[in-house]
Amino acid sequence: MTAAAALEIEGLRKSFGENLVLDGIDLSVGEHEVTCLIGASGSGKSTLLRCINLLEPVDVGRIVVAGEEITRGGVDVNRIRRRIGIVFQAYNLFPHMSVLENVTLAPRLALRQGGRESEEQARALLDRFGLSDKVDAYPDHLSGGQQQRVAIVRALAMQPRLMLLDEVTSALDPELVAEVLEVIRELAAGGMTMVIATHEMGFAREIATRVCFLDEGVILEQGSPEQMFGSPRQPRTQQFLQRIVNAHRL
Amino acid sequence: MASEGDRRADLEVDEPRRSRILGSLSGADGRRGVAIALLSTFVFVVVVVAVVANSPGWPAVHEGFFSWHYFKSTLPEIARAFLLNCKIFLISECLILPLALLIAVLRSLPGPVFFPLRALAIAYADFFRGVPTILVIYILALGVPGLEISGVPNSVVFWGIVALVLIYSAYVSEVYRAGIESVHPSQEAAARSLGLTRWQTLRKVILPQAVRRVIPPLLNDFIGLQKDTALVGTVGALEAFNVSQINSDGSFNFTPYLVAAVLFVAITIPLARFTDRLIARDRRRRQAQGGLA
Numbered sequence: 434m435t436a437a438a439a440l441e442i443e444g445l446r447k448s449f450g451e452n453l454v455l456d457g458i459d460l461s462v463g464e465h466e467v468t469c470l471i472g473a474s475g476s477g478k479s480t481l482l483r484c485i486n487l488l489e490p491v492d493v494g495r496i497v498v499a500g501e502e503i504t505r506g507g508v509d510v511n512r513i514r515r516r517i518g519i520v521f522q523a524y525n526l527f528p529h530m531s532v533l534e535n536v537t538l539a540p541r542l543a544l545r546q547g548g549r550e551s552e553e554q555a556r557a558l559l560d561r562f563g564l565s566d567k568v569d570a571y572p573d574h575l576s577g578g579q580q581q582r583v584a585i586v587r588a589l590a591m592q593p594r595l596m597l598l599d600e601v602t603s604a605l606d607p608e609l610v611a612e613v614l615e616v617i618r619e620l621a622a623g624g625m626t627m628v629i630a631t632h633e634m635g636f637a638r639e640i641a642t643r644v645c646f647l648d649e650g651v652i653l654e655q656g657s658p659e660q661m662f663g664s665p666r667q668p669r670t671q672q673f674l675q676r677i678v679n680a681h682r683l
Numbered sequence: 684m685a686s687e688g689d690r691r692a693d694l695e696v697d698e699p700r701r702s703r704i705l706g707s708l709s710g711a712d713g714r715r716g717v718a719i720a721l722l723s724t725f726v727f728v729v730v731v732v733a734v735v736a737n738s739p740g741w742p743a744v745h746e747g748f749f750s751w752h753y754f755k756s757t758l759p760e761i762a763r764a765f766l767l768n769c770k771i772f773l774i775s776e777c778l779i780l781p782l783a784l785l786i787a788v789l790r791s792l793p794g795p796v797f798f799p800l801r802a803l804a805i806a807y808a809d810f811f812r813g814v815p816t817i818l819v820i821y822i823l824a825l826g827v828p829g830l831e832i833s834g835v836p837n838s839v840v841f842w843g844i845v846a847l848v849l850i851y852s853a854y855v856s857e858v859y860r861a862g863i864e865s866v867h868p869s870q871e872a873a874a875r876s877l878g879l880t881r882w883q884t885l886r887k888v889i890l891p892q893a894v895r896r897v898i899p900p901l902l903n904d905f906i907g908l909q910k911d912t913a914l915v916g917t918v919g920a921l922e923a924f925n926v927s928q929i930n931s932d933g934s935f936n937f938t939p940y941l942v943a944a945v946l947f948v949a950i951t952i953p954l955a956r957f958t959d960r961l962i963a964r965d966r967r968r969r970q971a972q973g974g975l976a
C-alpha cells in the first residue's frame with residue numbers, strides 16, 4: 434500500500450443476514466482519481482459505498498482512507514465521516530430546512546464553524562453550482578435536479594477528501610440528469626477523488642479514470658474506460674454491456 | 684409556522700374549497716347547499732324543542748337543570764373555581780410535553796446497551812396507559828400524604844397534577860414515538876453521513892420533523908387533559924366540578940353542573956376547532972406534496 438492511495442479496500446465482506454452482498458472486494462483508489470462502479474442492481478455497488486462511509490458495519494476486511502484504517506474498532510466514526518462525503522440516489526435533503534440551512538448544518542455542528550463562516554462558504558458553493566437564487570427555498574419547492582445539486586453542495590460544504598456518489602441521477606427525470614452530471618464533471622476537473630456508482634455508462638466512459646464491474650458482490654473486472662467499454666474480457670461484463678447497448682443507454 | 688402554511692397552500696391549484704360539514708361552499712350549488720343545511724337544522728331544532736318542552740316532566744327538569752336563577756347565582760363562584768382547572772391544566776401540560784418527549788426518545792434508543800432504558804420506558808408507558816386515571820389520583824393524593832413523611836407536600840392539587848402528568852406523559856410519549864418512527868431512516872443516514880453525532884441528528888433532523896407531524900394528535904390529548912382536570916376534584920380540590928357539586932348538594936338543584944359544563948366546553952371547543960384546522964392544513968400539505976411527486 435502506498436501512502437498516496439486515497440482509499441484502499443482489502444477483502445471486504447458484508448452480508449445482511451443470510452444474504453451475502455459483498456464477497457471479498459479489493460479496490461485501490463489514488464488521489465484525484467474517479468472510479469466508476471458499474472453493474473446490475475443488487476450487485477453491491479450501493480452497499481460498498483455505504484460501507485466506505487461506515488453507514489454499514491463491515492463483517493470482514495479493511496478499509497483504509499488516506500493511510501488511516503477506518504474499519505478498526507474504537508474509531509471515531511463521526512470524525513471519519515466528516516472527511517468522506519456521500520450523496521444518495523433520493524437526495525435525502527432535510528425537508529424542514531431551507532437550502533442554506535441544509536448546507537450549513539453540518540459545518541456548524543460537526544466542524545464547529547461560526548454562523549458567518551459557514552454561511553459565506555455555503556453561498557459561495559451554491560453560487561458556483563448555479564443555485565444562488567435557491568438559497569432560501571425549501572427542498573420540496575425544488576426540481577429533482579436542483580435538489581440533487583443541493584445535496585452535492587451539502588456534502589462539499591464539509592470539505593471532504595473523498596466523495597461517494599450513489600446513483601445520484603437514477604431518480605431524476607431524463608431532462609434533469611445533465612445538470613447534475615455537469616456538477617460532477619466540474620468536481621472531477623477540480624481534482625476531487627470520487628467513487629461513483631452509476632448506470633450512466635456514457636458518463637462513466639467520459640469521466641472515469643477507472644471502471645469497475647461489480648457482479649454478485651465481487652469486482653469481476655476493472656480497467657480503463659477504453660478497455661472496459663471497448664474490449665471487456667469477462668463474458669459477464671460483455672453480457673451486461675450488451676444489455677445496456679440494446680437498451681440504447683450507451 | 685404560519686408562513687410555512689401559506690407557502691404550502693400556494694401549491695393547491697384549482698382545488699375547490701370544501702367544507703367537511705357543509706359540502707361545497709361556492710357557486711349556485713353551494714348556496715343551495717347552505718340553504719338546505721340551514722332549513723333542515725331549523726326543522727330539527729324545532730322538532731326537538733317541541734317534543735322536550737311538551738313532555739310531562741319538562742317543568743320539573745327545567746327547574747332542576749336549567750334554572751336561570753341558580754345559573755346566575757353560582758356562575759361567579761364556579762368560574763373562579765374553574766381557574767384552578769386551567770392552572771392544573773397548564774402546569775401539567777408544561778411538565779408532560781418534555782417528560783413524554785424524554786420517554787419517547789429513550790424508547791427509540793438503538794442497540795443492546797440501551798436495553799434497560801428502553802425496557803423502562805416501555806414498562807412505564809404500558810403501566811400508566813393501563814391504569815384508570817382516577818385510581819392514580821386517589822392513590823397519590825390520598826395515599827402519599829397519609830404516609831406523613833415530613834417535607835412531602837400534602838396538597839391534593841399537587842398530587843393531582845403529579846398523577847395527571849404520569850398518566851398523560853405515557854399517552855403523549857406514544858404520540859411522539861409515532862412521529863419519530865414516521866421520519867424515514869434515510870434522513871438519519873444523511874445526517875450521520877455528514878458527521879453529525881447521534882444526538883445532533885436526533886435534535887436537529889429527526890425531532891423537528893417528528894414533532895411537527897404530531898402537533899394535531901398532541902392537541903387532541905390536550906383536550907382530554909383539560910377535561911380530566913375535573914378528576915382532581917374527586918379528592919377534594921376546589922375546582923369547577925367539585926364546587927358545582929357542593930352548590931348542587933346545598934340547593935338540590937343540578938344547574939351548577941350545567942355551569943361547569945358550559946365553562947369546560949368554552950375552553951375545549953376552541954381547542955378542538957384549532958386542532959381541526961391544523962389537521963386540515965396537514966392534509967393539504969401532504970396532498971400538495973403528493974401532487975408534486
